[in-house]
Amino acid sequence: MGVPVVGVVGGGQLARMMVPAAVELGIEIRVLAEVEGSSARLAATQVGDYRDVDTVMAFAKDVDVVTFDHEHVPQNVLRAMVDAGISVQPGPDALEFAQDKLRMRERLTELGAPVPAWAAVSNAEELQRFIDEHRGVAILKTPRGGYDGRGVRVVRSGEEGADWFQDFDRLLVEELVEFRRELAQLIARRPSGEIRVWPVAETVQRGGVCHEVIAPAPGAGSGANRFAEVATGIAESIAEGLDVTGVLAVEMFETTDSRLLVNELAMRPHNSGHWTIDGSRTSQFEQHLRAVLDLPLGDPAALDAHSVMVNILGGPQEEAITDRFAVAMEHVPDAKLHTYGKSARPGRKVGHVTVTGDDLDEVMYRARTAAGFFDDPDTETDTGTDTDTDTATETSTSTNTEETR
Amino acid sequence: MGVPVVGVVGGGQLARMMVPAAVELGIEIRVLAEVEGSSARLAATQVGDYRDVDTVMAFAKDVDVVTFDHEHVPQNVLRAMVDAGISVQPGPDALEFAQDKLRMRERLTELGAPVPAWAAVSNAEELQRFIDEHRGVAILKTPRGGYDGRGVRVVRSGEEGADWFQDFDRLLVEELVEFRRELAQLIARRPSGEIRVWPVAETVQRGGVCHEVIAPAPGAGSGANRFAEVATGIAESIAEGLDVTGVLAVEMFETTDSRLLVNELAMRPHNSGHWTIDGSRTSQFEQHLRAVLDLPLGDPAALDAHSVMVNILGGPQEEAITDRFAVAMEHVPDAKLHTYGKSARPGRKVGHVTVTGDDLDEVMYRARTAAGFFDDPDTETDTGTDTDTDTATETSTSTNTEETR
Numbered sequence: 001m002g003v004p005v006v007g008v009v010g011g012g013q014l015a016r017m018m019v020p021a022a023v024e025l026g027i028e029i030r031v032l033a034e035v036e037g038s039s040a041r042l043a044a045t046q047v048g049d050y051r052d053v054d055t056v057m058a059f060a061k062d063v064d065v066v067t068f069d070h071e072h073v074p075q076n077v078l079r080a081m082v083d084a085g086i087s088v089q090p091g092p093d094a095l096e097f098a099q100d101k102l103r104m105r106e107r108l109t110e111l112g113a114p115v116p117a118w119a120a121v122s123n124a125e126e127l128q129r130f131i132d133e134h135r136g137v138a139i140l141k142t143p144r145g146g147y148d149g150r151g152v153r154v155v156r157s158g159e160e161g162a163d164w165f166q167d168f169d170r171l172l173v174e175e176l177v178e179f180r181r182e183l184a185q186l187i188a189r190r191p192s193g194e195i196r197v198w199p200v201a202e203t204v205q206r207g208g209v210c211h212e213v214i215a216p217a218p219g220a221g222s223g224a225n226r227f228a229e230v231a232t233g234i235a236e237s238i239a240e241g242l243d244v245t246g247v248l249a250v251e252m253f254e255t256t257d258s259r260l261l262v263n264e265l266a267m268r269p270h271n272s273g274h275w276t277i278d279g280s281r282t283s284q285f286e287q288h289l290r291a292v293l294d295l296p297l298g299d300p301a302a303l304d305a306h307s308v309m310v311n312i313l314g315g316p317q318e319e320a321i322t323d324r325f326a327v328a329m330e331h332v333p334d335a336k337l338h339t340y341g342k343s344a345r346p347g348r349k350v351g352h353v354t355v356t357g358d359d360l361d362e363v364m365y366r367a368r369t370a371a372g373f374f375d376d377p378d379t380e381t382d383t384g385t386d387t388d389t390d391t392a393t394e395t396s397t398s399t400n401t402e403e404t405r
Numbered sequence: 406m407g408v409p410v411v412g413v414v415g416g417g418q419l420a421r422m423m424v425p426a427a428v429e430l431g432i433e434i435r436v437l438a439e440v441e442g443s444s445a446r447l448a449a450t451q452v453g454d455y456r457d458v459d460t461v462m463a464f465a466k467d468v469d470v471v472t473f474d475h476e477h478v479p480q481n482v483l484r485a486m487v488d489a490g491i492s493v494q495p496g497p498d499a500l501e502f503a504q505d506k507l508r509m510r511e512r513l514t515e516l517g518a519p520v521p522a523w524a525a526v527s528n529a530e531e532l533q534r535f536i537d538e539h540r541g542v543a544i545l546k547t548p549r550g551g552y553d554g555r556g557v558r559v560v561r562s563g564e565e566g567a568d569w570f571q572d573f574d575r576l577l578v579e580e581l582v583e584f585r586r587e588l589a590q591l592i593a594r595r596p597s598g599e600i601r602v603w604p605v606a607e608t609v610q611r612g613g614v615c616h617e618v619i620a621p622a623p624g625a626g627s628g629a630n631r632f633a634e635v636a637t638g639i640a641e642s643i644a645e646g647l648d649v650t651g652v653l654a655v656e657m658f659e660t661t662d663s664r665l666l667v668n669e670l671a672m673r674p675h676n677s678g679h680w681t682i683d684g685s686r687t688s689q690f691e692q693h694l695r696a697v698l699d700l701p702l703g704d705p706a707a708l709d710a711h712s713v714m715v716n717i718l719g720g721p722q723e724e725a726i727t728d729r730f731a732v733a734m735e736h737v738p739d740a741k742l743h744t745y746g747k748s749a750r751p752g753r754k755v756g757h758v759t760v761t762g763d764d765l766d767e768v769m770y771r772a773r774t775a776a777g778f779f780d781d782p783d784t785e786t787d788t789g790t791d792t793d794t795d796t797a798t799e800t801s802t803s804t805n806t807e808e809t810r
Binding site: 337 | 408409421424425426428429430431447448682686687695698700701702703704706709727730731734738743745756
C-alpha cells in the first residue's frame with residue numbers, strides 16, 4: 001500500500017483538526033463536507049449529503065478507510081460501505097450504540113459497566129413508576145435524535161413525557177445523578193486490538209456546553225479519590241465490548257458518593273481531548289488516524305504536569321478575529337490558540353485555547369485569560385440552537401447535569 | 406481585518422509544514438506552487454513560475470502578506486509587489502543578502518558579525534594570493550546560483566577558479582574553517598521589531614546534507630563552551646541589521662579555537678528548526694506565520710530537555726511507505742514521524758523524525774532508530790543532484806565543511 005488515504009465523513013472542526021495530523025504524518029485526508037465553506041474546507045474533496053448512499057459510496061470508493069466527524073451517518077449507508085468491502089472505522093455495529101441511547105444503556109449494562117439507574121419506558125404509567133422510585137425526579141431521553149437540549153428533559157411526572165410517547169415506542173429514563181464533577185476518559189483502539197489511553201480529564205460544562213477541560217483530572221491519580229485506574233478500566237471494557245475503533249470518549253459522573261457512572265459515549269475525537277493537540281505526545285487526531293488505519297498507536301503521555309483547555313464559545317465576528325489574535329498572543333505568549341474557521345454564533349464552538357505547565361492555578365488562569373479575549377457579549381450566551389453535528393453530540397453530556405451542579 | 410490570509414511562494418516541504426500551523430491557528434494559507442502535486446499541494450491555489458511578475462502579482466493581489474518557501478524569487482518580482490503596496494516578508498532588501506553571498510559577507514562584516522576570512526576576487530591572481538595567505542587552500546563560491554555542491558569548490562590554486570571568472574565579475578573566496586561542529590541559531594522577528602529566539606541547536610551533516618539536529622546544542626548553555634548567549638547575540642544583530650522578518654536561521658561554525666563564525670543565512674523556516682514542531686512550545690512554522698503577519702510572537706521554549714531530529718534522506722519508494730510507518734510506529738511509539746509527500750530520490754529530503762526526552766543518549770538512539778526504518782539502500786546515498794529549492798539552500802551549509810570533518 002502506498003500513501004494511506006483516509007476519508008472523513010463530515011466537515012466540522014473535528015475533521016478540520018485531523019488535517020494537521022494527516023499533513024504532518026504524510027497521510028492523505030479527504031473530507032465529505034455537508035456544505036461549501038465547512039470548517040474542514042481545506043481537505044474537502046466533495047460536498048454532499050452523508051445520508052445518501054450513492055453520495056457516500058462515491059466518496060468512499062477509493063480511500064483506504066472511512067471514518068467520521070460525527071456519529072450521524074445512517075446504518076444503511078454504513079452497511080452499504082461494509083458490504084462493498086470498504087473499511088469503515090468505527091463500524092456500523094459500534095456506531096449503533098452511539099446512535100441509540102437505549103441500545104447503549106442495554107449493552108453497557110450487559111458488560112457490567114457502571115451506569116445510572118435506567119429503564120426503557122413505553123407509556124406515562126411506566127415513567128411515573130420510575131420517577132416514584134427515584135426521589136420524584138428523572139431524566140427522560142429520546143433514544144435517537146437528541147442533542148443540544150433537544151430530546152432530553154427533566155421530568156417529575158409521567159404526564160411530562162406524554163407527547164414523546166406519540167413519536168417513540170420506547171423512551172430512556174434515567175435517575176438524576178448527584179455528582180461532584182464530570183470526567184472524560186479518552187481511549188484509542190485499533191482493529192487489531194491495541195489500545196492506548198490518555199490521562200483521564202475533568203470536564204466542566206457551562207450552560208449545557210463543554211467549557212473547560214483539565215487534564216489530568218485533579219486528584220484522579222492519587223489519594224482517596226483515585227479514579228484514574230477505574231476510569232481506564234471502564235473505558236477499556238467498553239472499547240472492547242462494543243468493538244470500537246478509533247478514538248472513544250467515555251463521559252462519566254463522579255458521584256457525590258464516590259462512584260463513577262458512565263453518562264455518554266462519543267466514537268470519534270472529542271472536545272474533552274482537544275488538550276492532547278498541545279498537551280500530549282500523540283494528539284487524539286493523530287491517534288485516530290493511526291487507529292482507523294490499523295497502524296501502531298502513539299505514546300499518549302502528557303507533555304506537562306497540567307493541561308487546561310478552554311473553549312471559545314460564540315466568539316468574535318470574523319472581521320475582529322485578527323485583533324483578538326493580537327491581544328491574546330501578546331498577553332499569553334505560551335497559549336496555544338485554535339480557531340475553526342466558523343462564523344460567530346451564540347454558543348457555537350468556534351475555537352479553543354490550551355495552556356500547559358507545572359502549576360495548575362497558573363495554567364488555568366492563563367488559559368482562561370487567553371480565551372477570554374475572544375469573548376463577545378453578543379455571541380457568548382447560547383440563545384439559540386446550534387445544529388452543528390459535532391456540538392450536538394458533545395453537549396448531550398450535560399443532559400444529566402444542569403440541575404445538580 | 407478578518408481572517409488573515411498568508412500567501413506562500415513555493416510549494417516545497419517548508420510551505421507544507423506551514424499548513425498545520427495555519428489550520429490550527431485559523432489562518433488561511435495559499436501556496437503558489439511550481440508544479441502540480443507539490444509537497445504543499447493541499448494548500449496550493451495556483452501553479453506557476455515564481456520568476457514571472459504577472460504570475461506572482463496575480464497570486465499576491467488578495468492576500469494579507471506574501472512570504473516564501475525559498476529565497477529564490479527574483480528582486481524585480483519582489484519589488485513589483487512592494488511597489489503595489491503588498492506586504493512582503495521578509496522584504497527584498499533582506500532577501501538580497503540571502504541571494505548574494507558576496508553582499509551577505511560585506512554586510513555581515515559591516516555589522517561586526519564574526520565571519521570566516523573572506524575576499525571578493527576578480528581573477529586567478531587575486532584568488533592565488535588569498536590561497537597563499539590561508540595555508541594553501543580556500544573555498545571558492547559563486548555569489549549567486551550556488552547550491553548543493555554547485556557554485557562551491559575547494560581550491561588550492563588560482564587556476565582552479567579560471568572557468569568561473571568567465572561567468573562572474575567577482576567571486577567569493579573564504580578560508581577553509583577548521584571547526585569542531587556546526588550550530589544553528591533560529592530566531593524570529595516581526596516587522597514591528599519583536600524578536601524571539603529558540604535554543605541554539607547543533608547540526609550534523611552527512612554527505613553534504615543536514616542529517617541530524619540536536620537541540621539545545623549539548624554544552625552550549627553552560628561550562629567552558631558556553632556559546633548559547635554568543636549565538637543569540639549574533640543572530641539578533643543580524644536579524645536587526647539586515648531587517649529580516651519571519652524566521653531566520655543563522656548557521657555557524659564552532660571553530661577548533663573556540664570561536665563562532667557565521668557560515669550561511671536562511672530567511673525562512675529551516676531544516677535546523679524542524680525539531681520545534683514537536684519540541685518547542687511554538688514551532689518555527691507557527692512563529693513564521695505570526696511574524697510575517699506582524700502578530701505577537703509565541704513562546705519558543707523547549708518542551709523537553711533534549712530534542713533530536715533525524716532527516717529521512719532518499720526514503721522508501723512510495724508503495725512501501727505504509728509498511729515503514731507500521732514498523733517505525735511499532736518500535737518507537739514516542740517518535741514523531743513526518744513525511745513530505747515527495748517521491749523517493751537519492752539524497753532527497755522526504756521526511757524527518759523527532760524524539761524528545763530527558764536523556765540525550767536515549768533520545769538520540771530512538772530518533773535514529775525510527776528514522777532508520779525509512780532508509781532504503783537504493784535512495785539513501787546522494788548520487789545525483791536534487792534541484793528542490795528548499796534542499797538547495799540548506800545544503801550550502803556544508804560547503805565549508807566536508808574536508809574538515
